Amino acid sequence: MMAVGTAAFSACAPSGTEEGADANGLVLLPGFSSRVIARAGEKVAGTGFDFRGFPDGASTFVDHEIAGGWYLVVNHEIPGAGGVSSIRFGPDATITDAFSICDGTTLNCAGGATPWGTWLTCEEYDLGRVQECDPTGRRGAVQRWALGAFAHEAAAVAPDGRVYLTEDRPDGGFYRFTPDQPSDLSSGLLEVACGEVAPAAVVWKSVPDPSSSTTLARRQLPDMIEFDGGEGIDVLDRSLLFTTKGDRRIWRYDLDTSTVDVHYQASPQGEGVMDAVDNVWVDDASSNVFVAEDGGNMELVMLRPDRSVVAVARVAGQDFSEITGPCFSPDGQRLYFSSQRAPVGVFNSPFGMTYEVTGPWDELLGRR
16 A cells, blocks of 8 residues: 555546546545445435435534444535434444434535534525534524524634634625623624734624624624635634635634734635635644635645645546535544535436545544
């Protein structure tokens, strides 16, 4: 087996070709393999649950009842339907159950896991809301009105106890929510980043009408900093990393200095390893950042701490789709992501597919 590393991957990561794709249509590093976890419109293997289409943001959660088990939670960005699915895995990675944990929503795009073990699912439309979900499905989803009504994309709970949120609009805001009580999102203060055009110090100002009853949240304060299509967000040490697809940037907000600056500028489309940005996931054990591409050459790219980039997977023949929901199993050995509009079924309808990739991740990521 070829040694795992940047040089090893470059041999199998050329863009625009299906050469080297495995049986599931993925181009992977030597030593890595894949399986399909779920296909839209089909029952999840070993269960009676029909997996919904357009899979998007995702995360995993420890199963506290079965040692070594976990849940994979997946959003569905379906207009007028949406929802969130949860897939349960045993300690040997066998799927043991699958079910819905959120219904009656629409356009569930990305979201974020909380330190207290719940999933925040975000609706992406101008009056979208955030629902807090229990991965086990034992408690019903709760709408968190206090987090505001806007085109929610993703959320992350930072070390300061606040929830930071992105907005997927060309003139979108960067928000933060301070709960009145720790870990309780039922009430609190919603603010939006204001001030000079980044890079600059952020001035946090209260959103006058978080419900957007008469004016959209992003248009209530004239000095709000506009971000061009906010996408994924995650925590990296004492900072937040979030992406904007319009200008292909990864931004870094420093919690200690309250400043925001460009952390990484992706290449123009077709001119580099990372030429589009969307969902992000930070590997805490190594500080590597996984960035999903929306379109482009459909690669899942890893941004290393030294800001070099390496493509770790490519979905072949699906340039009309986008990669969504990168995350690892709690033990860090299984990578999950979806192709949101992968062709499935006898008519090859573009409804989505969720994958799992295994291999020598500790070596590739240089985990501590």
